[in-house]
Amino acid sequence: MLQTICYVSSTNYGIVYNDLRHLFHITKRNNIHLNVSGLLILKNGNFLQLLEGEKQDVNKMYKKIRKDNRHHNIIQIINTSSRERLFENYDTGFAIVNNRRKLNQLKSYLNWLKVADMKRVNKLIHLLENFIK
Numbered sequence: 179m180l181q182t183i184c185y186v187s188s189t190n191y192g193i194v195y196n197d198l199r200h201l202f203h204i205t206k207r208n209n210i211h212l213n214v215s216g217l218l219i220l221k222n223g224n225f226l227q228l229l230e231g232e233k234q235d236v237n238k239m240y241k242k243i244r245k246d247n248r249h250h251n252i253i254q255i256i257n258t259s260s261r262e263r264l265f266e267n268y269d270t271g272f273a274i275v276n277n278r279r280k281l282n283q284l285k286s287y288l289n290w291l292k293v294a295d296m297k298r299v300n301k302l303i304h305l306l307e308n309f310i311k
């Protein structure tokens with residue numbers, strides 16, 4: 179069974195560029211290895227992460243991430259079983275979105291999803307659009 183979890187959080191004070199670079203590197207490497215697809219967006223000091231994959235993998239990863247002291251104010255927005263993944267073919271399966279170019283790429287991809295008429299996931303698409311606009 180596939181599971182999708184989405185949350186927002188705030189970066190902790192004191193986190194520096196190199197910490198983030200390391201975090202993004204580990205995240206992308208581990209998630210591709212574990213076949214967890216999705217996104218990690220950093221914008222204005224806030225994270226939005228979307229994790230999609232096998233239920234036990236996603237739950238286990240989310241449990242670990244929640245304990246990470248590089249962020250706080252973790253608010254879960256979506257936790258649902260799903261029939262398909264939205265991001266498995268986007269940016270090698272797990273995208274780190276941390277600059278203007280990647281934000282614009284993501285906007286185009288979300289527009290494409292809308293054209294593909296994925297009504298079931300419109301709520302999620304709007305959520306992502308609001309976070310990155």
Ligand SMILES: Cc1cc2nc3c(=O)[nH]c(=O)nc-3n(C[C@H](O)[C@H](O)[C@H](O)COP(=O)(O)O)c2cc1C
Pocket residue numbers: 187201204205206208209218225227239242243246248249
């Ligand atoms: C906002 C945020 C998102 C994270 N997302 C992931 C993730 O998707 N995958 C991952 O492996 N680690 C992620 N991490 C890092 C994990 O909390 C953890 O440090 C990392 O997986 C290494 O775990 P280990 O010490 O058990 O090897 C995230 C951390 C933060 C602060």
